[in-house]
Amino acid sequence: MEPLERYRPLIDDFGAFQAACKRPLGIAARVNTIKADPDRTIEALRADGVGVEQADWHPTVLRLETDSPGSTWASFHGFVHTQEEVSSLPALVLDPSPGDRVFDACAAPGGKATQLAALVGDRGTVVANDNNLGRLSALRFNAERLGATALAVTHQDARNFSFNDLAFDEFDHALVDAPCSCEGTIRKNPTTLEEWTEDHVHSVAGIQKGILRRAVQATRPGGTVVYSTCTFAPEENEGVVDHVLAAESCELQAIDVDLESAPGVIEWQGTEYDPSLEQAIRLYPHHNDTGGFFVAKLEVRA
Amino acid sequence: MADNVGQRFDRLPSTADERTVPGRATRRAVLEYFADRFGMPSETFESYTFWEKGAGKIWIYAGESPSPAELEALGMTCLRTRQEHWKPTTDFAQRFGRAADSCVITLDAEQATAFAAGEDQSLEWDGDWGYLIAAHDIAGGLEPIGVGLYLHGELRSMVPKGRQRTI
Numbered sequence: 001m002e003p004l005e006r007y008r009p010l011i012d013d014f015g016a017f018q019a020a021c022k023r024p025l026g027i028a029a030r031v032n033t034i035k036a037d038p039d040r041t042i043e044a045l046r047a048d049g050v051g052v053e054q055a056d057w058h059p060t061v062l063r064l065e066t067d068s069p070g071s072t073w074a075s076f077h078g079f080v081h082t083q084e085e086v087s088s089l090p091a092l093v094l095d096p097s098p099g100d101r102v103f104d105a106c107a108a109p110g111g112k113a114t115q116l117a118a119l120v121g122d123r124g125t126v127v128a129n130d131n132n133l134g135r136l137s138a139l140r141f142n143a144e145r146l147g148a149t150a151l152a153v154t155h156q157d158a159r160n161f162s163f164n165d166l167a168f169d170e171f172d173h174a175l176v177d178a179p180c181s182c183e184g185t186i187r188k189n190p191t192t193l194e195e196w197t198e199d200h201v202h203s204v205a206g207i208q209k210g211i212l213r214r215a216v217q218a219t220r221p222g223g224t225v226v227y228s229t230c231t232f233a234p235e236e237n238e239g240v241v242d243h244v245l246a247a248e249s250c251e252l253q254a255i256d257v258d259l260e261s262a263p264g265v266i267e268w269q270g271t272e273y274d275p276s277l278e279q280a281i282r283l284y285p286h287h288n289d290t291g292g293f294f295v296a297k298l299e300v301r302a
Numbered sequence: 303m304a305d306n307v308g309q310r311f312d313r314l315p316s317t318a319d320e321r322t323v324p325g326r327a328t329r330r331a332v333l334e335y336f337a338d339r340f341g342m343p344s345e346t347f348e349s350y351t352f353w354e355k356g357a358g359k360i361w362i363y364a365g366e367s368p369s370p371a372e373l374e375a376l377g378m379t380c381l382r383t384r385q386e387h388w389k390p391t392t393d394f395a396q397r398f399g400r401a402a403d404s405c406v407i408t409l410d411a412e413q414a415t416a417f418a419a420g421e422d423q424s425l426e427w428d429g430d431w432g433y434l435i436a437a438h439d440i441a442g443g444l445e446p447i448g449v450g451l452y453l454h455g456e457l458r459s460m461v462p463k464g465r466q467r468t469i
Binding site for chain 2: 126145
């Protein structure tokens with residue numbers, strides 16, 4: 001928990017934040033609308049004796065009362081995919097339309113890529129990329145179980161992503177759910193901070209900047225790019241977006257979601273970030289009883 | 303004639319006249335198989351393309367792609383060809399099996415649970431032998447579970463090990 005002390009100046013109710021970080025996280029799942037709607041999914045789960053509560057901020061987000069969500073018919077049929085409640089947020093913020101060409105730069109193990117496929121009605125092209133072959137095999141397993149036919153899976157370094165194997169040369173939208181120091185997953189993985197170092201935060205921020213820059217370059221003017229992490233460190237969040245705002249043609253957009261959040265920070269340890277970063281959102285564990293998360297929404301300019 | 307290159311995706315030719323790779327299934331033959339065996343209307347697949355990667359493994363894809371394409375995956379695997387009896391995948395049966403109206407065997411709750419766990423079971427079936435789509439009633443509708451092989455009064459679950467679950 002010590003590394004989180006550095007965020008005391010950023011967080012209004014730091015005591016509530018610390019207490020929430022110590023509580024284990026409940027089980028959440030996303031309805032896979034490629035296979036079933038929320039009503040049928042909830043009926044199937046209840047028939048298996050699983051208590052279900054629908055999140056009030058989105059009908060496809062479910063909270064489950066079970067220790068083994070995988071041993072249900074709803075899971076076997078791919079009606080649901082178990083994922084942290086706030087992990088459903090970035091794809092919903094991206095909000096692609098049927099037929100769109102969408103890029104998921106760091107897609108494995110596929111929870112968000114398959115959600116993007118569902119959001120395009122499984123009727124567009126979702127390029128699900130990852131640089132890790134082992135994690136790509138988990139993505140492929142999930143994609144098949146969930147019946148996502150709109151996914152094209154690529155194995156590239158997202159920082160130098162090439163369109164060579166694709167039928168087009170720009171995306172309508174892109175999601176960068178970046179590899180990060182994962183501080184926000186502490187409720188799921190209590191040991192996640194044992195390996196934490198500030199050096200790691202800075203080195204992963206360099207990778208994040210490269211991935212987000214390439215995603216912005218690969219998206220058409222007028223398209224949306226969503227950047228998200230499951231960490232609190234401003235170096236990996238506002239610092240990354242600030243860098244890309246200066247280097248590429250894009251601007252922040254407001255995020256409209258019915259979840260409690262704090263605005264993005266615009267000053268951290270003596271560094272000032274672009275004031276528009278206040279439109280990014282920080283979700284702390286005590287806000288909505290979830291994991292920690294950061295989301296920024298960018299529009300690409302000509 | 304050209305060779306089948308195992309490590310890339312090649313789009314299936316529409317018909318045998320357009321085939322350049324020996325033994326490759328055609329789009330027409332795939333649609334005929336799904337229609338003849340399972341009664342799935344060909345319109346079900348109108349906006350999908352079919353691809354071969356690996357020897358006889360057919361993929362169904364809704365997006366855009368050049369052919370050939372060197373990618374990790376295009377859509378999902380749907381059918382094993384280049385063998386005497388073509389075999390649909392479990393995940394294809396789950397995704398598209400609602401469109402089937404023949405060679406669909408309805409299982410009761412106990413039989414469905416055994417099937418999902420990968421167990422073979424003895425049961426009565428008046429229809430064709432061979433690959434069937436197993437289904438059960440769940441949440442107000444019939445839902446396909448996967449593919450079974452029916453022979454001599456026994457339904458063998460073809461659910462792959464990694465997909466088997468004790469429910």
